Amino acid sequence: MRIAVTGGFGYVGAHLVARLRAAGHEVVVLSLLPPAEDLPARVADVEWVAADVSAPATYAGALDGCDALVHAAAMGAGPATADPAGAFRVNGYGTRAVLDAAVAAGVRRAVYFSTYHVYGKETGTITEKTPTRPFSDYGITKLAGEGAFYRAARREDIEPFILRFSNGFGAPLSREADCWSLAFPSFARSAAETGRIKLLSAGMQQRDFLTVGDMCAAVEIVLEAPAPRAGDTDIAYNVGGGASLSMREAASMVAEAYGEIRGEPAAIDLPEGTEDAPAEPAVDYRFERIAKLGYAPAGDLAVEALATLKFLRVRPKR
Template identity: 35%
Template sequence: MRVAVTGGCGFIGSHVVDRLVTAGHDVLVLDTTDQYLNPAAEHARVDVLDLPALTAALNGAEVVFHLAAMADVEKVAADPVRAVRVNIDGTATVLEAARLAGLSRTVLASTVWVYGAAQTEPGPDGGELDEHVPVDLERSGHLYVASKLAAEMLVHSYRELYGRHFTILRYGIPYGPRMRDELVVARFVKAALRHDPITIAGDGRQTRNFVYVEDLADAHVHALSPDAQDETFALEGPTAVSIRQIADTVDRLLGPVTIEHIEARPADYTPRRISAARAKRLLGWSPQTSFTDGVSRYVDWHRAQDDPPAPPAPPAPPRPGR
């Protein structure tokens, strides 16, 4: 199948491309950079806000995975107008280009952050939230959440108005090779390697259900299944990990380290118990990598970037004849 991936040279997108290529698909990467470009994929430098160029690029594809977005919440807060343009207008442009080019489906990258706006609290038994929990727009909170909710609404509107099929993938908190330096696991690892203190915002009891990026990428191959059409899936990590546990994991792998606490940051993600059962039931997907193994793989990758293997020695010159 010929598939396109917007943002296919980014952290998550590049791993998605790798998995799609490995699965035997013909992959077109749509990105303005080539930082982590898979050499087996075709590449087009197309901005997701350029409707004519995007429509032309998608011609001949069957499915587009839309991952291009402003995902750094600090940058979203610092430049809200650009965040709206990229995350909301960009999604509308991709949906329209896919419609004009006659694609069969658009797969949207969303986030478990949208559950922060869930209208329904878990029951007294501590039950988990699923993909059908209603959303209260007054609780959308951070602009990043609002932009992702708006993108999901656009996808549903294109289904209702134009009959355009979709799949929505709500990512858990990703980590692994190629992640941004600002992400918490990367920051802690880099601090430990520099022998600097690890800084924790708040008391460290905040938890995240981290999902290893290669596990997350695997879900995109499964999402091409007919069972994923017009469905939403939470791709949540398997186990809640506190920020302090991240520091302790890094300490075990790279320590000893010193840990310091600072004031908690505003508008941080408030975790909810989220079920990934639907993805397992319909797609046969569940994360396979333990947190410790994932951090260890990231450490190996990071060290390889800092200390790349030496190039092969040049061939020895021919010996002069006798």
């Protein structure tokens, strides 16, 4: 299968490109920026088109001959807050533009990297039937991108899938990966640099986490899944890890992984007076729909924490 991947040199996209190529697929990456110098060759030497998804002229013809499109390029949560108009241009219009180009090129299947942020709900039970009421600029603009896929679902010449991921984590393939503001990677970098992890709150808020490997597995599943019925707009699938963790538990996992390497865990610094903060409600991020297609989270967050610390060159004491 020839597969176009937007954002294929990014944090998750690079892992996906490596995995698809290992499975024997032919991959073309559409990316605004070239591959980072430290990306491994199994990603960096892929066919690359310098493309801005919101400027269709930059990728004219790039999707010709492709069987599938995986649209992972996006403006993330922090940048979207700083530049909401830019986020609408990239996450909203850019998604519509690249999907329209895929339809015009005869691409048969399209997969969209969406997010649990479209729900605007972070605790309790979340299913695909939970109302989408985003409150962040990131969630709002990613939901706008979903709209392009729902519109495409009414056509008969493309098979769209929306994957609403929870919080992905895995060892990056490049130091330039846009991941260091995320919970697990930021904890790992702090531990690697200082031997300490500083929490800015009590850290009792709960989130669902999954590994980057499980994210890639979900993409592979929907690339091979039976086609939706023509006109069927029930195309969104939650993809989670199946475990609710507090930020404090995530920090502890990284601290313990640090201890496996250095002999003693990283220290965790809490704001004064928060040591005995009560537990907050858990999140139950349901993914039964994609489980019926064969998805089952198999990754280990503790293993990824250890791998991230090693990537950051944490070494045993001498």
